[in-house]
Amino acid sequence: MRKAPLILISPGTERRGAEFADASMSLSNRYGLAVMAVGGIPWVLPCSGDESVVVEAVSRCDGVLLTGGDDIQPEIYLDVVPQALRRTVKVVDKARDVHELLVIREVFRQRKPLLAICRGQQLLNVALGGTLLVDIARQRPDAIKHNCMDRKDQPVHKAALTPDSLLAKMTGKHELAVNSTHHQAVDRVAAALRVTATGPDGIVESLELARSENGIVPYLLGVQFHPERLYDRHPEFLEVFRSLTRACKNKR
Numbered sequence: 001m002r003k004a005p006l007i008l009i010s011p012g013t014e015r016r017g018a019e020f021a022d023a024s025m026s027l028s029n030r031y032g033l034a035v036m037a038v039g040g041i042p043w044v045l046p047c048s049g050d051e052s053v054v055v056e057a058v059s060r061c062d063g064v065l066l067t068g069g070d071d072i073q074p075e076i077y078l079d080v081v082p083q084a085l086r087r088t089v090k091v092v093d094k095a096r097d098v099h100e101l102l103v104i105r106e107v108f109r110q111r112k113p114l115l116a117i118c119r120g121q122q123l124l125n126v127a128l129g130g131t132l133l134v135d136i137a138r139q140r141p142d143a144i145k146h147n148c149m150d151r152k153d154q155p156v157h158k159a160a161l162t163p164d165s166l167l168a169k170m171t172g173k174h175e176l177a178v179n180s181t182h183h184q185a186v187d188r189v190a191a192a193l194r195v196t197a198t199g200p201d202g203i204v205e206s207l208e209l210a211r212s213e214n215g216i217v218p219y220l221l222g223v224q225f226h227p228e229r230l231y232d233r234h235p236e237f238l239e240v241f242r243s244l245t246r247a248c249k250n251k252r
Contacts, residue, residue, distance in 0.1 A: 005248035007040045008061035010100050010120070012069035013047055013093055030228040031067055031117075037231065038242040047099040054099065058106035062248035063113040063219075066100060066120025068226060071184060073097055074134050077126045081134065088135035088183070101127050113219035113247040115240070118182055121207055121222030128190035136185055136203065143201040147183045153229045156180050159205040165196035166221050167206055170243045171236040178205065178225035185224060192216070197223075219247030 009031055017024025025046055032042035042065075045057050058064065073092045074081045100120075104127040107114045116124045122132050133139045136146055148156045155177035161168040168174060176197070186204040189195055192213045197206030207222035221244075227237035 002249070005040045005062040005245045006043055006060070007035045007063050007065050007244070007248070008057055008103075009035070009042050009044045009065045010067055010096070010103060011044050011046070012067075012096060026069070027067060028228065031065060034228040034231050034238070034241045035065065035245070037238060038245045040241070040245045040248070047093070047096045049095060049098050049102075051102055054102040055106055058103060058110050058112060061112065062251065063115070063244055064103060064107050065244065066103070066114070066116040066123065068118035068120065068181070069093070069096070070119070072119065072123055072126060072132065074132070077131045078134070085134040085138060088138060097123070108217060111217050111251075113244055113251060114217060114221070115244045116207075116220075116222040117228070118224055118226055121204075121224055122184060122186060124220075124222050125186045125190050125193060125207060128192045130186060130190035130193065131188040133185045133187045135183055137183065139187075140201065140203070143203055144199065146180045146185070146199070146203065148180050152179055152181045152226065154179060155230070155234070157199055159197045159199055159225070161206070162194075162196040165206065166208055166243065167197055167223075167240075170239040173236060176225075176236065177234075179229055180225060182224060193222075218251045219244065 011025040011027035014024045014026035035042045070091045070093045071089050136143050159176045159178050193207045194210045196208045205224045209220050227240040231238040
């Protein structure tokens with residue numbers, strides 16, 4: 001009997017957790033539940049700067065899921081950060097940035113399937129040499145509202161899909177109605193990636209490997225929206241997670 005794919009999931013850190021008010025792992029249950037819904041086993045690894053731990057963890061897992069969370073420190077991708085933009089940056093978790101950059105490095109070195117959600121997509125782009133919009137509202141004033149936290153479990157705008165993209169193939173659609181809970185987004189796209197979905201204002205909603213980079217890893221998909229908050233009511237979003245576990249099985 002084939003074993004269920006083991007999916008390494010990256011959490012954030014809660015500064016003051018429920019037990020003894022210690023710093024604690026912070027992760028919505030919905031990520032793990034979505035992985036379980038498609039036959040995977042979620043494995044949550046605390047943020048660690050220990051390179052040997054990250055190397056071993058990525059080696060043992062079948063695939064990786066980078067999740068949403070706090071802002072990414074802009075100094076990682078910008079030489080100069082204007083004060084007006086710096087003030088828009090909310091909580092940053094430097095330890096998490098370091099940890100997940102190590103994870104991304106190992107994903108490529110060890111050739112593991114990767115699904116990157118929201119913050120995960122942004123950090124993936126940064127890791128490969130791209131940049132971010134520090135704050136959409138300030139840098140793209142003509143953009144629609146993307147930080148719709150009061151409707152995090154509801155589709156709020158359409159995303160147009162590239163016809164040959166993973167999202168188009170797995171959902172059978174040319175556009176998706178997606179949720180939107182972010183104020184940062186991909187700006188300059190890393191050379192190894194290509195845009196495969198955009199919002200009505202041109203904001204990047206999905207990234208995949210550029211055609212010339214296909215084969216570097218067995219599977220890579222970044223999405224700016226949160227499919228884990230929609231999969232149980234909108235079956236097209238369950239396919240996002242199913243495609244990850246299917247890639248893990250094929251990699252075996």
